[in-house]
Amino acid sequence: MTTDEKKPSTDINMESVKEELEQRLGETSDLASVTIRIFGEAGVFSYLTSMTNTAFLMDNVIKPLTHAGSPLDKLQKNQWLDRIREQYLAGLTTETSNDPGHFTDLIMKGYAALYISGMTEVLMIDIKELETRAVTEPTTQSVAIGPKDGFTESAETNISLIRRKIQNPYLRFEKYELGQMTKTSIYLSYVDDLVEKDVLNQIRDKIQERKMDSLFATSNLDTLFQSKELSLFPTVYATERPDNVCNGLIDKRVAIIVNGSPFVLMVPSLFNDYFRSPEDVYQWFSFGVFIRYLRYLSFLISLCMPALYIAITCYHQELIPTLLLTSIAAQRQGIPFPVVFEVLVLEITFEILREAGTRMPRIIGQSISIAGALVLGQAAVLAGFVSNVSLIVVSLTVISGFVSPIYSFGARIRLFRYGLIILGSILGLFGIFLAVAFLLLHLSRIEPFGIPYLTSSLTKRAKKGERNAA
Amino acid sequence: MLRKGLLLFMAVILCLLQSGCWDWVEVNQSSMLTGMAIEPGKNGMLKLTMEVLNPAEAQRVQSSSGGPPTLLYTMEGKSISEASSRMNEMVERKIIYSHIHMVVVDESIARKGLNQIIDVLQRSRFVREDVLILIAKDTPASDVLKIMYPSGQYSSWKLRMQIIHFYRSWGGTPKSTLYNYTDAILSEGREPVLAAISVEGEVNNSENSKDTTSSIPRAIVKCAGSAVFKEDKLIGFISVPDTRLLNMIRDKITGTSFAVPVDKKQGVATIRMDPIHTTMDVTLESGRPQVKLSIAGEGHVSSIDTDLPLDTAAGYRQLEQMESNFLNEQVKSTISRVQREFGVDIFGFGEYMNRHHYSEYKLVKQDWNGHFKAAEIEVSSRIVISRSDLKTRRLNKPDVGQ
Numbered sequence: 001m002t003t004d005e006k007k008p009s010t011d012i013n014m015e016s017v018k019e020e021l022e023q024r025l026g027e028t029s030d031l032a033s034v035t036i037r038i039f040g041e042a043g044v045f046s047y048l049t050s051m052t053n054t055a056f057l058m059d060n061v062i063k064p065l066t067h068a069g070s071p072l073d074k075l076q077k078n079q080w081l082d083r084i085r086e087q088y089l090a091g092l093t094t095e096t097s098n099d100p101g102h103f104t105d106l107i108m109k110g111y112a113a114l115y116i117s118g119m120t121e122v123l124m125i126d127i128k129e130l131e132t133r134a135v136t137e138p139t140t141q142s143v144a145i146g147p148k149d150g151f152t153e154s155a156e157t158n159i160s161l162i163r164r165k166i167q168n169p170y171l172r173f174e175k176y177e178l179g180q181m182t183k184t185s186i187y188l189s190y191v192d193d194l195v196e197k198d199v200l201n202q203i204r205d206k207i208q209e210r211k212m213d214s215l216f217a218t219s220n221l222d223t224l225f226q227s228k229e230l231s232l233f234p235t236v237y238a239t240e241r242p243d244n245v246c247n248g249l250i251d252k253r254v255a256i257i258v259n260g261s262p263f264v265l266m267v268p269s270l271f272n273d274y275f276r277s278p279e280d281v282y283q284w285f286s287f288g289v290f291i292r293y294l295r296y297l298s299f300l301i302s303l304c305m306p307a308l309y310i311a312i313t314c315y316h317q318e319l320i321p322t323l324l325l326t327s328i329a330a331q332r333q334g335i336p337f338p339v340v341f342e343v344l345v346l347e348i349t350f351e352i353l354r355e356a357g358t359r360m361p362r363i364i365g366q367s368i369s370i371a372g373a374l375v376l377g378q379a380a381v382l383a384g385f386v387s388n389v390s391l392i393v394v395s396l397t398v399i400s401g402f403v404s405p406i407y408s409f410g411a412r413i414r415l416f417r418y419g420l421i422i423l424g425s426i427l428g429l430f431g432i433f434l435a436v437a438f439l440l441l442h443l444s445r446i447e448p449f450g451i452p453y454l455t456s457s458l459t460k461r462a463k464k465g466e467r468n469a470a
Numbered sequence: 471m472l473r474k475g476l477l478l479f480m481a482v483i484l485c486l487l488q489s490g491c492w493d494w495v496e497v498n499q500s501s502m503l504t505g506m507a508i509e510p511g512k513n514g515m516l517k518l519t520m521e522v523l524n525p526a527e528a529q530r531v532q533s534s535s536g537g538p539p540t541l542l543y544t545m546e547g548k549s550i551s552e553a554s555s556r557m558n559e560m561v562e563r564k565i566i567y568s569h570i571h572m573v574v575v576d577e578s579i580a581r582k583g584l585n586q587i588i589d590v591l592q593r594s595r596f597v598r599e600d601v602l603i604l605i606a607k608d609t610p611a612s613d614v615l616k617i618m619y620p621s622g623q624y625s626s627w628k629l630r631m632q633i634i635h636f637y638r639s640w641g642g643t644p645k646s647t648l649y650n651y652t653d654a655i656l657s658e659g660r661e662p663v664l665a666a667i668s669v670e671g672e673v674n675n676s677e678n679s680k681d682t683t684s685s686i687p688r689a690i691v692k693c694a695g696s697a698v699f700k701e702d703k704l705i706g707f708i709s710v711p712d713t714r715l716l717n718m719i720r721d722k723i724t725g726t727s728f729a730v731p732v733d734k735k736q737g738v739a740t741i742r743m744d745p746i747h748t749t750m751d752v753t754l755e756s757g758r759p760q761v762k763l764s765i766a767g768e769g770h771v772s773s774i775d776t777d778l779p780l781d782t783a784a785g786y787r788q789l790e791q792m793e794s795n796f797l798n799e800q801v802k803s804t805i806s807r808v809q810r811e812f813g814v815d816i817f818g819f820g821e822y823m824n825r826h827h828y829s830e831y832k833l834v835k836q837d838w839n840g841h842f843k844a845a846e847i848e849v850s851s852r853i854v855i856s857r858s859d860l861k862t863r864r865l866n867k868p869d870v871g872q
Binding site for chain 1: 486487491493494495496497498500501502504523525526528529566568569571596598627
């Protein structure tokens with residue numbers, strides 16, 4: 001549709017509305033203006049074709065209005081809009097406005113503006129309909145048993161996914177807008193009678209104070225909620241799973257939904273959160289506990305294993321059982337590099353493989369695994385460049401690094417690992433103890449929103465606080 | 471802030487680089503010392519034979535060339551420490567001492583006294599407390615390390631396993647680690663014993679890896695009972711059966727088998743004892759130590775040569791009685807042999823008295839070994855035989871010809 005020609009009979013007001021729109025939106029091709037006649041009066045519909053459903057508009061708005069008789073004759077013109085809203089457009093979200101800035105904003109959000117000549121206000125009708133991705137299984141956090149739905153890019157869908165899981169009158173969604181250019185809507189979600197008001201207010205303040213140009217994904221918000229001090233561990237929990245978020249909401253968290261991102265943030269997040277998967281609860285209790293401790297173990301492996309391997313084989317051979325040392329020594333015979341170099345090269349090779357694997361088109365993914373497994377792994381060992389033990393250690397480490405249910409957590413651990421490897425190779429076990437002591441010290445000092453990072457759960461903490469107060 | 475952080479970071483890195491890596495040992499540039507034999511050398515020096523591991527052969531992970539699992543290097547020096555620190559005169563790799571399994575000491579050196587050898591072992595931060603100290607009986611100590619075994623086992627590992635398993639299954643060798651030796655030396659009223667080993671067969675024909683292709687070993691190292699010490703000096707050996715009873719008297723046995731004679735002819739019943747415990751009580755009566763030993767154990771019949779009715783309780787009771795008597799006799803004879811031949815208390819009777827009846831022990835402390843020689847021994851046993859292995863009576867056909 002093209003911009004309608006101006007009618008000679010149009011009102012001055014009508015003129016000003018159209019001018020206003022044209023001035024603000026310019027010659028954008030997805031702006032449609034349709035002239036109609038309602039109850040004998042000229043009117044114009046303006047909306048963005050890219051944000052609305054034209055068929056819906058025709059069936060539910062334009063048809064009822066144009067086919068209507070003229071029962072409005074008796075009414076004053078200023079009562080028309082109310083009558084239209086009540087009688088013809090009942091059930092649709094409508095709004096009236098005479099502020100051109102405001103109704104342009106609404107048009108951007110998928111409203112249609114109806115102006116009937118002689119009126120003092122513009123009627124805004126919500127006819128937004130967007131193409132959204134269907135609710136599919138989350139790609140980053142899959143579970144074997146449990147709900148398979150995942151968040152999508154549409155905030156409305158995400159809100160509904162949460163609401164249908166927590167049917168509680170205290171569940172709230174608070175809307176904010178961030179980004180001067182993008183006007184992205186973000187929603188704070190919390191259960192009103194559970195959430196810690198102090199934390200909630202801090203989050204509100206932070207969002208309101210924040211000025212940014214554009215906001216497309218939740219990761220842009222990460223920095224907003226990180227604690228002020230340098231924190232090596234993530235304090236913002238991003239998840240794709242509604243059940244995860246619901247668990248968090250029940251455990252006094254605040255969830256932040258950003259329109260356009262399938263990841264929902266939860267704050268404050270604690271150290272333990274990164275080892276919990278909703279699946280733990282869906283399984284047999286004992287197995288869930290076992291798996292959870294296995295995750296802590298693999299966190300330790302992923303953090304310390306290569307460093308320990310280097311430190312022990314280079315400085316503390318007496319700690320290795322004789323047969324194992326014999327075996328290690330046998331395999332390392334004829335290897336041209338020192339252990340540290342070997343491990344570092346293998347680690348970096350794995351990082352390169354992983355990065356290539358995530359970025360490349362899925363179709364050629366197979367060639368990576370062939371090149372990685374066969375060429376690099378097997379051939380390097382056969383050629384005698386790296387020893388089998390080092391390969392085993394590094395592979396185990398890399399695999400353990402992916403065990404954390406939250407991907408971003410594993411990514412950080414990978415970086416610490418390099419530090420530990422270097423310390424372990426220079427100072428031996430002493431260096432590793434230093435590094436681990438530092439990490440522990442650091443962990444116990446992080447306090448996102450005033451809650452110690454190592455707290456096991458917010459609910460338990462609150463209960464304990466109540467008991468102490470009593 | 472950034473500048474401060476950078477400075478701190480640089481200071482830390484500098485410290486690390488200054489101090490680091492001084493004791494770095496790369497595994498592929500070092501070798502493990504697994505065993506050591508000490509013999510007298512020329513001019514009063516010590517002759518050390520070091521068994522150094524050749525890991526690729528000792529642990530055949532990749533295709534190996536069939537070379538020897540260990541290499542033996544011989545050094546002479548005034549002390550062990552001197553000789554071992556000069557190892558690189560001959561060896562190209564750095565020697566790792568922490569995995570030493572055993573130290574074999576020649577009989578003639580042990581007779582002169584072990585203290586000079588033990589000191590270096592205890593002082594070194596690399597040598598573990600569980601390193602075995604063995605006395606080579608009737609053979610040069612280095613012969614023990616020379617013998618090769620099939621499947622790439624090296625002597626010290628083979629011997630270590632052998633001693634551990636022999637102790638567990640039969641109790642025929644004393645606990646013989648550095649720790650046990652130190653413990654015995656330091657304890658009041660007990661003299662140390664160490665495991666004795668000897669070589670049987672032709673050593674000269676078993677030094678080559680080709681010699682291991684025969685299914686009958688040309689030479690083999692076997693446990694030869696215990697070496698008995700007075701203070702740190704070797705004074706003699708006791709046999710393997712006596713060693714077992716010594717372990718039993720000291721209540722340091724995990725399981726063993728007794729072949730109990732059951733009739734006038736050669737018939738024996740083999741009883742596997744598991745567990746067996748001994749409690750002792752040592753008192754002084756008119757200046758003479760009275761040793762009361764009571765042995766309690768449970769066992770099962772693993773073989774029997776006679777028609778003892780093992781399907782009735784009476785049969786079992788009979789057998790229990792026989793074994794008790796047998797044990798009492800054996801224990802008494804072992805103790806009296808030690809009293810007679812060596813006159814040193816290796817059983818720890820004095821140690822018991824020192825701990826439980828200190829006032830009495832004070833009277834005999836000066837010459838405990840002398841008193842031990844005259845000690846009166848009383849043994850009582852209470853043996854329970856709980857079952858027989860799969861069968862009760864042995865196979866026979868009583869009705870044949872009737």
